[in-house]
Amino acid sequence: MNEHFHVLVIGAGPAGISAAVRAAESGGHVGLLDDNPAAGGQIWRKGASLPKTARMWLARLNAASVERLHGWHVFGSPTSGVLFAERTGLASPAAEQADFIELNYDKLILATGARERFLPFPGWTLPNVMGAGGLDAMVRGGLRIKGKRIVVAGTGPLLLAVAAHLAHRGTQILAICEQAPLSRLRPFAMRLLTQPGKVAQGIGLRIATRGTHFYTGCWPVAATGRGRLESVTLQRRGKQWELPCDYLACGYHLVPNLELPRLLGCGIHEGFVTTDKWQQTSIPGVLCAGEPTGIGGVELAIVEGQIAGLAATGRVEKADDLIQKRTRGQRFVRALREAFELDPRLRALPSAETLVCRCEDVPFGVLRDYTSARDAKLHTRCGMGACQGRICGAATEFVFGWAMDSMRPPILPASLSTLAATGVGGAHDPSNTTSNQNRRDTL
Amino acid sequence: MSDEWDVVIAGAGIVGSACAKECAARGLRTAIVEPGEIGGGATAAGMGHIVVMSDSPGQLALTSYSQRLWQELSDSLPHSVEYERCGTIWVASDDDEMEEVHRKRALYASVGIATEVLDSCALAEAEPHLRKPLAGGLLVPSDAVLYPPCAAQYLVEEALRSGARLYARRKLKSAGAGIVRLDDGTELRASHIVNAAGADATGLLPQLPIRERKGHLVITDRYPGFVHHQLVELGYSKSAHSITTDSVAFNIQPRKTGQILIGSSRQYNAGGTAVDYQMVSAMIERARYFMPGIGALSSIRIWTGFRAATPDNLPLIGPWPEDKTLFLAAGHEGLGITTSLGTAQLLADHLVGNPTRIPIEPYLPERFVRNATHA
Numbered sequence: 001m002n003e004h005f006h007v008l009v010i011g012a013g014p015a016g017i018s019a020a021v022r023a024a025e026s027g028g029h030v031g032l033l034d035d036n037p038a039a040g041g042q043i044w045r046k047g048a049s050l051p052k053t054a055r056m057w058l059a060r061l062n063a064a065s066v067e068r069l070h071g072w073h074v075f076g077s078p079t080s081g082v083l084f085a086e087r088t089g090l091a092s093p094a095a096e097q098a099d100f101i102e103l104n105y106d107k108l109i110l111a112t113g114a115r116e117r118f119l120p121f122p123g124w125t126l127p128n129v130m131g132a133g134g135l136d137a138m139v140r141g142g143l144r145i146k147g148k149r150i151v152v153a154g155t156g157p158l159l160l161a162v163a164a165h166l167a168h169r170g171t172q173i174l175a176i177c178e179q180a181p182l183s184r185l186r187p188f189a190m191r192l193l194t195q196p197g198k199v200a201q202g203i204g205l206r207i208a209t210r211g212t213h214f215y216t217g218c219w220p221v222a223a224t225g226r227g228r229l230e231s232v233t234l235q236r237r238g239k240q241w242e243l244p245c246d247y248l249a250c251g252y253h254l255v256p257n258l259e260l261p262r263l264l265g266c267g268i269h270e271g272f273v274t275t276d277k278w279q280q281t282s283i284p285g286v287l288c289a290g291e292p293t294g295i296g297g298v299e300l301a302i303v304e305g306q307i308a309g310l311a312a313t314g315r316v317e318k319a320d321d322l323i324q325k326r327t328r329g330q331r332f333v334r335a336l337r338e339a340f341e342l343d344p345r346l347r348a349l350p351s352a353e354t355l356v357c358r359c360e361d362v363p364f365g366v367l368r369d370y371t372s373a374r375d376a377k378l379h380t381r382c383g384m385g386a387c388q389g390r391i392c393g394a395a396t397e398f399v400f401g402w403a404m405d406s407m408r409p410p411i412l413p414a415s416l417s418t419l420a421a422t423g424v425g426g427a428h429d430p431s432n433t434t435s436n437q438n439r440r441d442t443l
Numbered sequence: 444m445s446d447e448w449d450v451v452i453a454g455a456g457i458v459g460s461a462c463a464k465e466c467a468a469r470g471l472r473t474a475i476v477e478p479g480e481i482g483g484g485a486t487a488a489g490m491g492h493i494v495v496m497s498d499s500p501g502q503l504a505l506t507s508y509s510q511r512l513w514q515e516l517s518d519s520l521p522h523s524v525e526y527e528r529c530g531t532i533w534v535a536s537d538d539d540e541m542e543e544v545h546r547k548r549a550l551y552a553s554v555g556i557a558t559e560v561l562d563s564c565a566l567a568e569a570e571p572h573l574r575k576p577l578a579g580g581l582l583v584p585s586d587a588v589l590y591p592p593c594a595a596q597y598l599v600e601e602a603l604r605s606g607a608r609l610y611a612r613r614k615l616k617s618a619g620a621g622i623v624r625l626d627d628g629t630e631l632r633a634s635h636i637v638n639a640a641g642a643d644a645t646g647l648l649p650q651l652p653i654r655e656r657k658g659h660l661v662i663t664d665r666y667p668g669f670v671h672h673q674l675v676e677l678g679y680s681k682s683a684h685s686i687t688t689d690s691v692a693f694n695i696q697p698r699k700t701g702q703i704l705i706g707s708s709r710q711y712n713a714g715g716t717a718v719d720y721q722m723v724s725a726m727i728e729r730a731r732y733f734m735p736g737i738g739a740l741s742s743i744r745i746w747t748g749f750r751a752a753t754p755d756n757l758p759l760i761g762p763w764p765e766d767k768t769l770f771l772a773a774g775h776e777g778l779g780i781t782t783s784l785g786t787a788q789l790l791a792d793h794l795v796g797n798p799t800r801i802p803i804e805p806y807l808p809e810r811f812v813r814n815a816t817h818a
Contacts, residue, residue, distance in 0.1 A: 374483065378483055379592055379596055388744070409745050
């Protein structure tokens with residue numbers, strides 16, 4: 001299968017949806033691809049009572065002339081202007097025929113979103129130790145959790161939102177542990193005053209979690225239990241104490257999904273894709289919007305997505321008021337970054353035996369001797385597993401200060417029959433060595 | 444700053460690492476210079492197949508010698524090297540190729556390598572996922588696989604234990620006439636300078652007859668037991684050693700992790716490191732032709748690398764005729780992992796003036812200099 005788009009948007013979260021909607025106004029052929037079965041991304045998930053903004057944008061998307069490719073993931077790019085994608089969930093031995101599509105585009109908008117950052121500490125791989133957003137998503141997906149005792153820990157505004165939602169589902173939130181000290185959070189709260197909408201959000205969350213201990217400058221140093229989590233050891237101001245619980249929801253803010261931007265060679269500075277006034281990356285024809293350009297939340301993502309959608313279709317004159325909104329949003333990005341900057345002491349949490357790379361079972365003690373991500377990867381397999389370093393990469397970046405190793409396709413696993421289908425036509429006959437030899441001349 | 448060495452080795456790929464271990468073990472004052480990671484070049488890109496090959500007498504002699512050296516070393520190798528004597532099966536599609544199986548068996552026997560001829564049924568039993576029927580195959584039980592970057596690391600560590608010194612993350616600016624200059628201003632004086640820089644060997648000696656030959660590999664997720672032996676189509680030599688054209692061949696390997704490594708492709712003048720999906724597709728189609736069920740497996744990574752190829756597909760081992768301090772251990776094409784240990788023995792024996800265990804003549808670099816004068 002082979003399709004051509006004037007504008008192709010990768011990622012159907014707030015940034016991707018708004019980019020696709022605005023691009024479609026131009027009348028060109030616009031495509032929106034996402035690996036999930038429905039639009040909304042990580043933040044506007046089904047099962048959640050969606051905010052008004054979300055309902056509005058999803059309605060605009062439904063009304064727009066956008067070709068939707070849900071349940072597909074991009075795995076490679078053979079050359080500029082072309083992406084390869086595979087239908088998700090088929091890369092299993094049961095699949096007879098993998099579904100493959102070649103996507104051609106004039107303009108590409110990357111809206112690949114973000115994921116939680118996990119930091120290794122003793123016991124973090126125990127069952128029922130989860131990401132904060134991860135546990136939240138599982139509950140929305142049907143995990144029964146009523147009456148369970150939960151500790152929410154890590155850093156970032158997501159912690160309060162998750163705690164509020166889990167409390168609403170009838171769980172007992174024992175503690176919320178924010179690693180950032182109160183002194184950092186105060187200026188953050190002040191800045192929020194310039195963003196009334198966000199303050200209301202914050203206050204609402206505090207009310208919903210009333211009665212819960214909210215500790216700042218506090219983090220889990222160990223999780224223990226036989227077979228699964230039974231208690232977590234917290235540390236604050238040099239003091240440690242143990243708290244029995246059923247779940248630990250622990251995430252250290254967000255890191256952008258940079259696999260595709262990196263595969264395409266987009267310029268990246270301090271962990272984020274660099275873009276110009278019109279969301280254009282360093283690669284001509286490739287734009288980027290939302291969290292990959294800086295963690296700034298839904299509102300900024302929608303603004304950037306719109307600018308990208310307009311710019312990709314040559315209608316920058318319509319983006320003037322959006323540019324101003326984006327400037328305000330970017331102040332929020334900086335405020336977030338400063339407020340939730342990771343405490344350097346978190347680097348010292350793992351013990352020698354603590355696994356850092358869960359795919360390949362590589363412990364912290366083994367990694368200490370290496371000097372770069374590539375060196376460690378070559379000699380210990382750290383980051384070589386099926387997740388391609390999605391989990392351990394952000395951890396080793398913080399703990400050891402290692403820059404990510406180069407990105408290799410497929411950026412998500414793809415079946416071998418899909419890879420076979422990437423050859424033009426696939427019409428050659430591999431059973432005949434002679435014709436095979438002749439064909440090679442033209443490769 | 445200046446240091447005196449008996450041997451300075453440029454490159455800590457598998458070949459340079461093996462040379463360092465051997466030189467240091469023989470009491471030579473040995474230094475290794477490596478600009479990147481140990482075993483991070485073609486060594487990291489390769490399959491890690493320890494294989495006896497018989498395309499030429501020189502190749503048969505060096506690969507069989509080296510395969511035995513790996514066997515002797517295998518008990519000392521740390522777990523991380525993942526050495527496993529899984530054996531190779533050369534797969535024959537038809538009766539013509541079965542005749543080749545018997546010819547190959549006789550050649551291997553001539554150098555003392557035991558093999559076993561498999562008929563159609565025995566082959567199907569040994570590898571149930573192969574297409575049926577196939578004519579049969581030749582099992583070489585003493586062939587093995589290993590994980591090359593950790594093998595190189597082990598060899599370097601052994602060299603260091605014997606007193607060698609590693610100049611890590613240092614680039615050679617120049618090497619010749621007994622002097623090696625590094626990018627940080629360090630000057631090393633050496634009786635022997637060994638160029639073991641693989642495809643980069645021409646950086647120090649542009650006139651070397653070494654060309655880059657690009658290859659692709661694909662690795663799958665974990666499927667323990669799907670494949671038991673390294674499987675290579677018997678037509679491999681035909682395609683692998685065709686000098687002028689791009690080629691693919693069925694060549695797959697079970698890893699200790701349960702993963703399956705799928706090769707192989709060969710291309711000259713292929714440009715950069717980017718994955719060429721035409722080659723990947725052709726490679727996997729070829730694998731599917733021999734093993735139809737493989738298409739359903741999930742791939743997790745594709746990468747490319749560059750083999751250092753010479754015009755006669757034999758490595759360059761020994762003195763460089765134009766500078767009596769300069770030696771070569773490069774140009775191993777796709778057999779660097781296998782022949783690293785044999786190369787190191789030949790080179791070290793030659794340096795200390797011992798007789799070599801196999802004749803060194805087929806690999807001496809002077810063969811190309813001589814040709815050049817006649818041309």
